[in-house]
Amino acid sequence: MSALTQGLQHVGLTVTRLEESASFFTQLLGWKEVSRKPDYPAVFVSDGSIMLTLWEAKSDQPAGFDRRTHVGLHHLALRVDDEKTLQEIHDRVxxxxxxxEFPPEYVGEGPSRHMMCYEPSGIRVEFFFNGS
Incomplete structure (x- = not known):
């Protein structure tokens, strides 16, 4: 049976610090802001391949994600072209x-490398260089 879907259209993330989270993607990573919905409020950002919808949490005390006890996004993994870019992202963060969480390191025995950090609202973001 062939897959009925054709890749990722977008990922929606609920964030506690909307402007800071949007800046993480646009200022730190060089993504483009696609649009805003101030009344929602939400900011849409894209790297040209992936679009993220950043929705502002409505609660004054939103519950943080615990990867061991909650169902939901464990982390967002973003592909990078080379080790130099991986290191540049590490330095900027x-x-x-x-x-x-951890600096660039080999995945298992290598040659792939990755690092993990937290964007301003606390969502884990992995940057992954395939290494082959």
Whole structure:
């Protein structure tokens, strides 16, 4: 049976810090802001391949995600072209003061490498270089 779907159209993420999260993607990673819905509120950003919808949480005390106990997004993994770009992202995230879970390292025995950090609202974001 052939797949009935044809890839990812967009991912919607609920964030607690809408403007800071949008800036993470647009300013730190160089994505483009596609549009806004101020009354919702939401910001749509894209790297040209993926579109993210960043929705502002409505609660004053939203529950944070716990990967061991909650069903939902474990992390968002973004592909990068080379090790130099992976290192540049690491340096930019480090300079921004955001939390880095681990710096660039081999996946298993390699040659793929990855790193994991948290964007301003606390969503885990992985950057992955295939290495082959």
């Amino acid at each position: 480090a300079d921004s003061g955001l939390n880095i």
